Amino acid sequence: MWRVTSGIFLGWSLGANDASNIFGTGVATGTVRYRTAIWLTALFVMAGALVEGPKCMKTIGDLSRILPQEAFYCTLSAAITMTILTYLAIPASASQCVVGALLGAGILSGTADFSKLNKIIICWVFTPITGLILGYILYRMTRFMITQRVKTFTSLNTIYVIGIILAGSYGAYSLGANNVANVTGMYVSSGIFSMNTAAFIGGLSIAFGVVTYSKKVMITIGKGIVPLDPLSALVSVLAEALTLHVFTQVGVPVSSSQAIVGAVAGVGLVGGVRTLSVKILSKIFIGWILTPVASGILTFMVLLIQS
Numbered sequence: 001m002w003r004v005t006s007g008i009f010l011g012w013s014l015g016a017n018d019a020s021n022i023f024g025t026g027v028a029t030g031t032v033r034y035r036t037a038i039w040l041t042a043l044f045v046m047a048g049a050l051v052e053g054p055k056c057m058k059t060i061g062d063l064s065r066i067l068p069q070e071a072f073y074c075t076l077s078a079a080i081t082m083t084i085l086t087y088l089a090i091p092a093s094a095s096q097c098v099v100g101a102l103l104g105a106g107i108l109s110g111t112a113d114f115s116k117l118n119k120i121i122i123c124w125v126f127t128p129i130t131g132l133i134l135g136y137i138l139y140r141m142t143r144f145m146i147t148q149r150v151k152t153f154t155s156l157n158t159i160y161v162i163g164i165i166l167a168g169s170y171g172a173y174s175l176g177a178n179n180v181a182n183v184t185g186m187y188v189s190s191g192i193f194s195m196n197t198a199a200f201i202g203g204l205s206i207a208f209g210v211v212t213y214s215k216k217v218m219i220t221i222g223k224g225i226v227p228l229d230p231l232s233a234l235v236s237v238l239a240e241a242l243t244l245h246v247f248t249q250v251g252v253p254v255s256s257s258q259a260i261v262g263a264v265a266g267v268g269l270v271g272g273v274r275t276l277s278v279k280i281l282s283k284i285f286i287g288w289i290l291t292p293v294a295s296g297i298l299t300f301m302v303l304l305i306q307s
Contacts, residue, residue: 015205023239043172062116063103064111079300180206185198239262
């Protein structure tokens, strides 16, 4: 069972990094307290992992047939990559970490199946695009409805608080459903766990990361990309949650970081592209490119040394 420790480490890293994608905007705008946000996130991450988590596990397993020991080193390499990016406050993609690690191991063993990458890469490309489109449309629609129907500040504030809590809880559910496969999916393909056991252990480790070490990256997402008001925060999280849930039904684990950045950018476009921080978006984009490459190289080198 020692081989599972690297998966738990990866789940912790994912939770610490990706909690910002759920309630980062709400916390940054002062609409939701940080403590409330992390406990809601942890609860609904577990729910999503248990109810829909197995849907994406087959996709991870099909990339490369690996042995239990290889699964340990793949998840360890992915976890180290995620932890470094979290420390640097760069919203990273656990999906890209895991896929890079699996391909690195597969190249060394000769079992990598690159034909399975087409569907995954297409989904990766469309994740931020989907988030951007949904963010743009939902913001315009929601702003119009609120302007027409809500007349008092008290009512408006109540709508924002309830809306962000509901959207964030849905976002946490979608995160658990979509991303738990990144944490323990390869343990299913290597024969260590059943899908339900993998979903439980993976969900628990993600929740632990949320509770213990998620505050730093929240500031990057909540304030760094575009200045957000409460309405922007609500819409961004809702668009991100919908994006993740759509790709969960497709069976492909995607990046909640890419989804929320796309959603926040879509909201920013309503106010004009000048509201976007190109510097921070560029930093995040570089992180997305380096993530699978770094994880793949690290896995390849570790397995090469071990062999």
